[in-house]
Amino acid sequence: MAQPLGPAGAQALEPVAAGPSELGSWRGEGVGVGQILDALGELRRREPRAATRTSVVNLVMVAGDDDEAERACSAMHRLETGHPGRTIVLIRDDERANPRLDAEVSLHGAEAGGHAVWSEDVRLRVWGPLGDHLYSLVEPLTLPDVPVAVWFLTRLPRPSDPVLAAAGFVIVDTKDAPDDASMARITALAQSHHVMDLSWIRLQPWRELLGNLFEVKSFRPFLDGVRAVTINGKAGPRQLMAGWLSSRLGLPAATFTLSDARHLVVRLICEHEGVTGTFTVDRVAGERLVRSKAEVPGLAPYEDRMVLQVDSLPWSLGKALSRLEPHPSYGPTLRYAISFVS
Amino acid sequence: MTEPNPLFQDLDSERRAPPCVLVVFGASGDLTKRKLMPALEALAANRLLSSAFVLVGVARTQMSDGSFRQVALDAVEKPSAAWQDLASGFRYVSGGYDDPATYRELGRVLDAVDAERGTAGNRLYYLATVPEVFAPVAHYLADLGLPRPLSEDAFVRIVVEKPYGRDLESAARLDAAIREGFAEEQVYRIDHYLGKETVQNVLALRFANSIFEPIWNRRYVSHVQITVSESLGVGTRGGFYEGAGALRDIVQNHVLQVLALTAMEPPATVDARGIRDEKVKALRAVDILSPEEVAHNVVAAQYVRGWVEGEEVPAYTEEPGVSPDSRTETYVAMRLRIDNWRWAGVPFYVRTGKRLPKRMTEVAMEFHRAPHLPFGADQTRGLGSNALVLRIQPDEGITLRFGAKVPGQVLRVRTVSMDFSYEAAFLEEAADAYERLLLDAMLGDPTLFIRSDEVEQSWRIVDPILKVWGEEGRPPLAGHLAGTWGPEEADRLLEQDGHEWRSP
Structure with missing residues (x-):
């Protein structure tokens, strides 16, 4: 049985205040x-x-x-x-x-x-x-x-x-650590220190929208039949996303195909009772919007959107400083993510 | 007796010193130039010294009155007009401390000053010499009858700098020598820590508020940590420090005084007797370590070469005036227990050292965890124990640490701090400790000075440790890198009890 991916309820992110x-x-x-x-x-x-x-x-x-x-x-x-x-x-x-x-x-x-x-x-x-x-x-x-x-x-x-x-806390950004040695170093750091990864925080809209797709009752059974996952994005974040899905859904590495792209796109191909559905979260071209989309033959199409902050660095840093403790899923995600670094 | 001046009593300057001669033995020394003269200048600039105030310096160094006056002016960056006026009357007596002629000459100078400057026979002797000459100075003063006031209105007092002895026995000998001519109420044993505003604020916090005292006991307090750290090394005091070490130099006086103020019972009155009686009771309740317990409750260490505040610093054994094979401790951590109803079972961890990462002094009361947390483990991962931290120096203030809900849809609790800053709350800068204590001594207020029974009780706590170390030819020393918070052995001292040192 797969575990749910995230909390329900997509929302716009709060604005960042002007500087002093x-x-x-x-x-x-x-x-x-x-x-x-x-x-x-x-x-x-x-x-x-x-x-x-x-x-x-x-x-x-x-x-x-x-x-x-x-x-x-x-x-x-x-x-x-x-x-x-x-x-x-x-x-x-x-x-x-x-x-x-x-x-x-x-x-x-x-x-x-x-x-x-x-x-x-x-x-x-x-x-x-x-x-x-x-x-x-x-x-x-x-x-x-x-x-x-x-x-x-x-x-x-x-x-x-x-x-x-x-x-008390170490802030890193997996985006700046794309090779296996640096991913291994972050994993080692996370074992001895409270690590907050800005890339992980920036993945939140993607994780939230993907999780919300499967909160729709008719889509939920498809999560138990994930056949293929493709993730396009920058090195670092794409491995984190793969690590998160792998750890939450118990998927083998062979299910995943990762490739380089400027903006993150996550696509799950799932089967349920002989029907194949496609579940996608991606950036809307030219806009600071993340969009989730479910396409399942015989079911009504579903789409949701989330506004991204104009400046992601202050936003992710603010989130890290507000939380000041590692996200409970981050450790398992890292352990799985390292297997996706070539 | 002269009647008090009714026009003076309601002024802010009520605490103005009376006419007085301050006789400083060790007048050419470092303490006089660095601490006493700047403090006196500040008092003068704030109109807290009488216009009939005279400083008489006594030291072995040959110097004229004029040169001594120049030393007084040079000791401060911008001497006030009041200080310049006073300095023109300063006098200097050169001579050996064990030479009766020095004291006869001093007597003549004092008589002349009384006659010329109207100092009314009021005398404050200040022993700012090396400790070896405390007893001879006191003896020769007694020999010439100088401790006796010249009239019923006049006062004669003696201020004695630390160290007050090297152990219980030598402290008793020193006390006997000083008491040869001076009565206990004439003796002002100084520990400049007690002159710090924030040390006095321990009393205000505890006894002027109703919210802290009810939790100031074993029922709520899990343990207490007292840290007195210095980032500096021994500097030019290597020779002195070799014969002292951290236990004698800091623990026996500063640390135990702060501990006594933290642990004492509420006094009936905040005056000299009320406070000192309660401090003595607290010190008397400190459990004396047996020789076997010393090994398990005391960690001594010495710093080795490292980096402090961005500078590479030598090992203690490479400092000037220090033996290359020195076994003197520059760091001490101890676990003390106070055997009374209030503190039974509450460990007091104290640590002090040189070349630690930063200079600071604080008392941290760490409270028991809540008996039951009705939250999941995930919700309280960021929650530490509650603590009340009294920051004595620098950044003086009080911090209360407690758990608060992290804003958001889920209930998570994290430790946050509520902080009171002395500097921010009060626009006036606190007086230097020496200013306060010199003024108190001139005014005859011994509240912030140490009574002989306090000295005795402090040595009673420290003496058994020195004895164990003495038998073993100095303490078993751990090493720690300069710029770190001490050796691993000190960490283990707390780990055994399920605690850890704070990162102040």
Whole structure:
């Protein structure tokens, strides 16, 4: 007996709030952690304050270059009325032989529900061998008693990476880890840490629409007769989708055909009492819409749609930071997904 | 007796120090320059010192009054006009601490200052020297009769810096030497931790509110964690630290004082006697470890080369003034038990160390889990135990950790924090601990100073551990990388009880 695929009720996704404004900033070259903390304190002291701290998260980003960091920071800024906190960006630069730390610190303000909330950005450029000891910067700069999420932008950490010692949660994106070695690394990470995968979160509309198709009573028996599954999409997400279906429906790998495509398309060919039905979830061409469609001879056609967020990065990051615990299906999905990596 | 000034009593500056001479022994030392002079300058700038305040420095270093005045001005970045005015009257006596001539000269200077500056015979002696000379200074002061007030209105007090002895026996000897000339009520044993606003706030939180005290006991509290961590190493204090170690340097005083304030019963009155009586009772209830128990309840470690706050730092044994084969502990973690009705069965885990990931001090009360969770395991995966965290430094404040429903269609519970920030709530910056304590000593308020029986009880707790270590030629040491939270042995100390250290 196959298990149901997901919750009923497709819905539009909530909009992402506009970003905050910068209240003040400080920068220094060749600085120490003490100076950075002093600068943060000084920036806060200049502003009128509430009696409570409004930070709810420490987000540590390990970036390869400025562009990566900028993109991720911009996504975080879009969220900061909902997830105010301290963002620590670590950019490693190996050009210099001597260890050195350059810092840019900024304080951002926004209004949420009539209350002023603050966020802090600490952007650090780490030179020389200090790059091998990033953990020594993370602990002293994180806010106490606020969850610490570590996000390795475009590269995956080893499970033994010391930066992870300070992390309650690790954010990854399977889209950036398309080969079997990196998928294996995420699987290993997920065994020792709470992993939140942005690709997995972005699959939610597809999973939800597919699950909803089989909430229709007349289609439900077809789920017990899946004969073939084709999944087209980017490496990473397509394997995750295959892993999820495989783990939930108990399907052998031979049932699946995976191929490359820009947008994800999932198609299930199912049989029930000699009738073959096609169940598809795909993107509507040229629109930010995901569509599900059931075509079964003798039954009325069925279609459902879900609006996608214009900017999927802040949306998926916001979902990850709201949840701050791994999705119960993610672990089993990963274990199956690895068999779909060639 | 002079009648109190009725026009002065309702002013905010009611706590203004009376005319007074502060005699600092060790006046050319680091503590005087780094802590005492900046604190005095801040008091002067805030108009909390009398215009008849004189600082008299005593030290072995040869220096003129003029040079000493310059030291006082140089000790602060921007000396206030009030400090510059006061500094013009500062005096300096150079001489050996074991030379009676030094004290005779001091006596002459004090008489002259009284006559010239109107300090009215009020004296506050401050022992800021190396501990070895505490007893000789006290002895020579007594020998010349300097502890005796010159009149019924005048006061003479002595402030003694830590360490107050090296063990129970030496603390008793030091006490006897100081009490040769000074009565107990004249002795102000300083632990600057007690001068911190947030340490005092432990009392306010517990005894000014009705919601915390009812849960402040074994019925609700699962265990208590006290962390006093420093990111710095021993710096230039290697020589001193070699003879001290973390147990003597931090646990015997700061940690046990914070523990006493956390564990004590409500005092009838928040005054010197009320608070100190209750602290002593709490310390007396701490279970003394037997030699066998020391091995199972105390972990000592020393840091090895690593990275702290983005800098590579040497191992303790590579620090200046430290023996390459040193066995001195730079880290201690302990499990203590308090044998009374309130705390029976509640472990108090304390840890302190140098070269830990960050500088911070906190007390965390971890509460029992709810006796029954009417939720599925999937719904409470993100739920930890409730906790009340008192952050003493830095980022001073209080955090309450509890479970809340995650917004959404399904019922999931996750730990969230409610946070009070001192800096955000009060626009005024808290006074430095030394400012508060120096003013208290001048005003004759010993509430935040340590009484002799507190010292005795603290050493009673620490002494058995030192004895075991002494017999084994220093503690069995674990190593931990500088920049980490301590050795695995310390983790196991809590794991045995089903707990784990917080990540502060």
